[in-house]
Amino acid sequence: MILELRDIHKSFGEKQVLTGVSFKAESGKAFGLLGRNGAGKTTTIRILMGVFPANSGEVLIDGAPIDYKKVGLGYLPEERGLYPKKKIIDQLIYFAELKGMRASDAVKSVDRWLERLDMDQYRDKRLDTLSKGNQQKIQLITALAHDPEIVILDEPFSGLDPVNAMLLKDVVKEEIQRGKIVLFSSHQMSYIEEFCDSIAIINKGVVAITGELHDIKREYPRDTLIVRSPDSRAITANVKGAGIDENGDVIIRLSSPEEKMGVLRELSEKYDIDEAKVFEPSLNDIFVQYAGD
Amino acid sequence: MGQFGKILKFELRGYLTNKVFVGVTIFLVVVLALVLFFPRAMDIIGGGDGDEPGTVEPGDRDVMLVSGGDEDVLAALAEAFPEYEVKPAGGDAQAAVTSGEAQCAIVMDGLGKFTYFVDNLSMYDTNAERAGEALTGVYRLSALRDAGLTEAEAAAIMSSQVSFEVRSLGVDQGENFFYTYIMIFALYMVILLYGQMVATNVATEKSSRAMELLVTSARPTSMMFGKVVASCIAGFAQIVCIFGSAIIFYNMNRAWWGDNPIIGLIFDMPPALLAYMLIFFVLGFFIYAFMFGAIGSTASKLEDINTSVMPVTLLFIAGFMVVVFGMTSGSVDNPLMIACSYIPFTSPMAMFTRIAMSHPAFYEIAISIVILVASCLGIGIVAAKIYRVGVLLYGGKPKLRDIIKAAKQA
Numbered sequence: 026m027i028l029e030l031r032d033i034h035k036s037f038g039e040k041q042v043l044t045g046v047s048f049k050a051e052s053g054k055a056f057g058l059l060g061r062n063g064a065g066k067t068t069t070i071r072i073l074m075g076v077f078p079a080n081s082g083e084v085l086i087d088g089a090p091i092d093y094k095k096v097g098l099g100y101l102p103e104e105r106g107l108y109p110k111k112k113i114i115d116q117l118i119y120f121a122e123l124k125g126m127r128a129s130d131a132v133k134s135v136d137r138w139l140e141r142l143d144m145d146q147y148r149d150k151r152l153d154t155l156s157k158g159n160q161q162k163i164q165l166i167t168a169l170a171h172d173p174e175i176v177i178l179d180e181p182f183s184g185l186d187p188v189n190a191m192l193l194k195d196v197v198k199e200e201i202q203r204g205k206i207v208l209f210s211s212h213q214m215s216y217i218e219e220f221c222d223s224i225a226i227i228n229k230g231v232v233a234i235t236g237e238l239h240d241i242k243r244e245y246p247r248d249t250l251i252v253r254s255p256d257s258r259a260i261t262a263n264v265k266g267a268g269i270d271e272n273g274d275v276i277i278r279l280s281s282p283e284e285k286m287g288v289l290r291e292l293s294e295k296y297d298i299d300e301a302k303v304f305e306p307s308l309n310d311i312f313v314q315y316a317g318d
Numbered sequence: 319m320g321q322f323g324k325i326l327k328f329e330l331r332g333y334l335t336n337k338v339f340v341g342v343t344i345f346l347v348v349v350l351a352l353v354l355f356f357p358r359a360m361d362i363i364g365g366g367d368g369d370e371p372g373t374v375e376p377g378d379r380d381v382m383l384v385s386g387g388d389e390d391v392l393a394a395l396a397e398a399f400p401e402y403e404v405k406p407a408g409g410d411a412q413a414a415v416t417s418g419e420a421q422c423a424i425v426m427d428g429l430g431k432f433t434y435f436v437d438n439l440s441m442y443d444t445n446a447e448r449a450g451e452a453l454t455g456v457y458r459l460s461a462l463r464d465a466g467l468t469e470a471e472a473a474a475i476m477s478s479q480v481s482f483e484v485r486s487l488g489v490d491q492g493e494n495f496f497y498t499y500i501m502i503f504a505l506y507m508v509i510l511l512y513g514q515m516v517a518t519n520v521a522t523e524k525s526s527r528a529m530e531l532l533v534t535s536a537r538p539t540s541m542m543f544g545k546v547v548a549s550c551i552a553g554f555a556q557i558v559c560i561f562g563s564a565i566i567f568y569n570m571n572r573a574w575w576g577d578n579p580i581i582g583l584i585f586d587m588p589p590a591l592l593a594y595m596l597i598f599f600v601l602g603f604f605i606y607a608f609m610f611g612a613i614g615s616t617a618s619k620l621e622d623i624n625t626s627v628m629p630v631t632l633l634f635i636a637g638f639m640v641v642v643f644g645m646t647s648g649s650v651d652n653p654l655m656i657a658c659s660y661i662p663f664t665s666p667m668a669m670f671t672r673i674a675m676s677h678p679a680f681y682e683i684a685i686s687i688v689i690l691v692a693s694c695l696g697i698g699i700v701a702a703k704i705y706r707v708g709v710l711l712y713g714g715k716p717k718l719r720d721i722i723k724a725a726k727q728a
Contacts (some may be wrong), residue, residue, distance in 0.1 A: 074534045076710070100534045105529025111332070122324045123535040167531055 026052040026087060028073075028175060028206050033082035034066055041066050041117075041230060048225040048235045053198070055160070055207040057238075058223035059214075061316050065230040066210050067103070070177055071207075072162045073191040077309035078215040097124065097173030103180045103210070105164050106311075109153035113144075119168055124171035131170065138166040142192065157184050165193070168198070176200055194219075214308040224308070226315045233315035242305050250288065264288070276304070292295055298305070321536045325544025326551075329519075333552035339403070347563045354567035357574035375512050382445075383407035383414055385592050386426035389458060390456050391462035395424065398452035399445070411435060424449055429457050459701055497587045498674040501595050502667050504557060506638050513634075514627065516545055520614030526726040529709045538706035543698065547712035548609040550600060557599075594673050594683075601690040602666025605697055606634060615708030637664035641671050650675045659686050663694035 027049045042066045060066045068251045075093050085090045094185055094270045094316060108116050114135065123132035139145040142162045147155055152163065161184055168176060178197070181183035182190050199205050211217055211263040217224065218238070219307040225235035234241060254260060266278040279285060285303065306314075333339050382399055383390055385407040396404040402421070405701065407414065415435045422436040428595035432453060433447040433581070454475060462472035523529045532541060541686060568585050575581045613626045637658065644655040650672050658668035669686040672678045 071534075071710075077534050077706070100531065102527070102530035102534075104527040104530050106530060108523075108528055109526055115328075115331075119324070119328045120531060124322060148525075164531075176330055280440070 026174060026204075026206065027085075028091075028208075029083075029085040029088070030069065030073060031083045031085060033072055033079045033084075034067065035065075035072060035079050043072075043079070044231045046224075046227065047230050048232060050206050050208055052206050053201060055201055055206045055209055055220040057217040057224040058208060058210045058227065059212075059217065059224055059312055059316065060123045060227035064227045064316065066227055069158045070100070070179065070208075070210065074177070079175060080223070094180045096175065098122075099170040099173035099176045101165055101170065101178045101181055101262070103183075105161055105184075105217075105277060107160070107164060107167070110151055111162055112149055113155075114139075114148045114153055117170060118161070120167040121170040124173070126171050126232050131267075134172065135166060137172050137182065141196070142166065145287045158186055158189050161185060162189065162193075165196070169196075175207045175208065177210070180212070180315055181209070182216055188260065190264065204261065214312060215272055218308045225293070226312060228316045234311070238308065245306050247285070247303045247305075248279045250276070250279065251300075251302055251304050252277060252292060252298060253300040254292075254296055254298045260292065260296055264292070304315035321540040322544050322547075325536060325540055326548050329545050329548035330551055331545045333437075333548060334555075335521065337375075339552065343559050346560050349390070350560065350564045351567050354571050354575070355562065358571050361574065365710055379403040380421035380456060381405065381419070381421045383423040384426070385411040385423060390460070391426060391429075391453065394452040394456045395449060401494050401566055411442030424450070424455075429460055430452075457699070491492065494674050497566065497585075497591075497646065498671055499642075502641060502645075502671060503597075503676070504561075505599055505602060505667060508553045509606045509634060510601070512549045512603065512608045514623075516607045517617075517623050518550050518611040518620065519549075520611050520709070521617045521620050522617065524618065524709055525610070525620055531541070533706075533709055538709075539699070539702040542608065542611055542702040542705050546604060546611055546698075549607055550603045553603065591674055594670060598666040598670045598690075599686060601694055602688070604694045605662055605666075605690070608694070608697045608701035610703040612708065615705040616711060633663055637661075638666065638697060641667040643674065645671055649680075660689055662690050662697075665690055671717070 029048070031047050033043050033046040034041075046065070046069055046077070048056070048058075054199065058066055062315050066109070071077060073084055074092075075084075086092075086096055115134040116138075118128065118131045121135055122128060126134065136148075139148055143160055145168075146158065147159065147163075152160060155163065165181070170179070181193060181197070185193060194216075197207060200222070207220070208220055209217055221238060223235070223237050226233045249312065251270075252260065254275060257273065257275045258270060260275050260277075261269055264275075264277055266280070268278075270276050277288060279288060289301055291299060344500045345539065366449050380402050382395065382404045383393055383406070384404060387395070387406070392404060392406060394444040400550060407420075407423060407425075411425050412435050413422070414420045415423050420439070422434065425433045425435065434449060436443060436445070459472050459476055462475060463469065467475070475482045523532060550673065563601055565585060568581070570687045610627055613630060614623060617623050640658055641664070642654060647654075655672060656667050658664035659672055659678070662669075669678070669683060673683060
């Protein structure tokens with residue numbers, strides 16, 4: 026299954042929020058939707074979920090307009106919240122039923138997820154008796170219990186302790202392995218890098234860059250070397266374009282990528298080198314470049 | 319079961335398991351039980367057997383002492399006050415009343431004047447007027463006899479009377495006033511109470527951010543209609559509980575309330591009027607609940623609800639005031655009431671009052687109901703559109719103009 030947003034435009038009154046947003050996400054892969062606060066991520070997600078229509082553009086599944094009756098969507102919103110005074114099991118079944126499940130199936134699925142997330146002991150408790158992290162796990166069940174084909178997770182790791190973050194990682198990996206389209210929206214770049222094969226960075230309502238993360242990184246010029254060496258001072262004094270970064274590593278900016286092999290040979294002959302590699306930008310670097318002012 | 323049914327079930331369950339809802343209903347039923355069983359309980363406490371009261375034995379009756387009156391006076395008062403044991407005062411009648419020996423006393427000051435003594439004068443005590451009427455007869459009879467007429471001639475003059483009868487061709491407003499007022503007031507309370515509950519319910523979902531998930535799980539029309547119908551059923555169930563138990567309790571104690579005309583009038587409501595009550599209750603409730611729901615969706619914080627719903631509350635109170643003034647003035651068919659009985663925001667109360675206390679033509683009632691049904695649907699759809707936009711608006715209080723503009727696009 027391929028989910029595609031094609032040339033989405035959206036304005037609220039005079040304010041243009043999205044301009045020509047397009048990207049594709051595939052089954053069995055995670056897709057990272059990135060952007061600064063107010064960039065248009067939530068509006069994009071709401072249009073994708075059919076909460077409100079776009080002014081123009083299309084949401085397509087395998088090339089045809091999405092049919093919300095046939096394609097299941099699960100959503101973990103960034104702004105968490107359920108019914109604090111109601112029993113957990115009641116509201117989980119309610120949301121699963123609203124998503125089209127039969128009552129008996131909803132009970133089975135919710136119980137299975139409560140057990141999977143180690144929350145079954147809270148089944149009959151009120152939501153407001155749980156810690157923030159546990160409430161988040163309950164909310165995650167509302168996104169997954171009805172077994173949707175597309176799972177949208179907005180900042181899924183915020184507020185989770187390392188143990189629960191690990192549990193959530195496992196769950197997300199399982200969902201990806203089961204062939205789901207998992208759409209991540211997060212500011213925690215390390216998680217995006219860990220899970221997502223493809224990304225889209227939205228800046229001021231426009232997709233600044235989209236594609237396979239690996240390809241995006243490869244598009245950067247490979248004209249910088251990072252060298253770890255006990256002779257870093259000598260290297261910076263003698264090698265053209267060398268400097269030291271904040272980690273104490275030597276950064277050598279080459280005039281062209283072709284110089285790479287010659288410089289590496291020279292370094293290995295003259296200095297004690299622990300490690301040398303071609304610099305590749307992190308997702309954080311890419312994000313700052315495309316989403317920055 | 320569609321989304322509407324699921325939302326309805328969830329919301330209704332929320333109401334019926336709400337401790338305040340259940341507590342208030344039980345409390346009101348208990349209060350009604352206490353009030354309506356009160357005369358029976360007093361009878362038992364006072365030494366009665368709790369069985370239905372029959373003929374009052376002389377020994378059980380209250381005592382009315384008569385001082386300074388002759389046999390004619392005593393006979394006239396005994397006839398006028400069968401519920402009292404009327405007897406001549408042996409000593410100081412006033413002291414006897416103060417000590418509780420007698421409930422009241424009539425002290426004659428000549429044949430043309432008397433003083434009525436009673437310990438605490440009830441607002442319903444008409445004994446002085448009744449005694450005055452009886453003693454006026456005695457006084458006039460005596461005067462006629464003194465003027466030379468025989469006993470038979472005087473009695474004939476006194477007994478002659480112009481006969482008359484009252485035939486109301488419509489309804490008796492005096493008779494219907496009490497239950498109409500109670501029904502209108504119940505409608506007023508339920509709409510305000512449950513309308514506010516719908517608004518608060520929506521605002522709570524929004525402020526707790528459960529709305530984020532709801533809007534991606536269900537259609538706004540299903541959400542809006544589900545919530546409103548659930549609150550209508552809950553409100554109606556509460557009314558049925560309260561009024562139903564009142565009717566049962568009254569019928570269980572009818573014999574003890576037999577001589578109370580007001581209570582009797584309240585419970586002698588024609589079934590046709592109950593049917594109209596049901597129609598106007600449901601339609602009126604829907605109109606206001608939709609508006610309250612839409613307003614609730616535009617509030618970002620629970621604290622904003624009271625000020626946000628103020629215009630709708632004032633509109634409803636204004637309608638209620640017009641109807642109550644119409645009722646108390648006796649002119650329920652005045653031009654303002656007629657106009658109000660076609661305006662959907664006031665017609666549930668105004669037309670119901672006119673049906674109960676006047677006789678509007680059937681076509682008038684039908685037009686009013688048709689307008690109300692059409693308005694319900696129209697307001698329901700507009701409210702759902704506002705709801706759809708409103709639930710996603712956070713931050714400052716949105717302007718009405720912005721909401722309308724956004725709703726048009728929705």
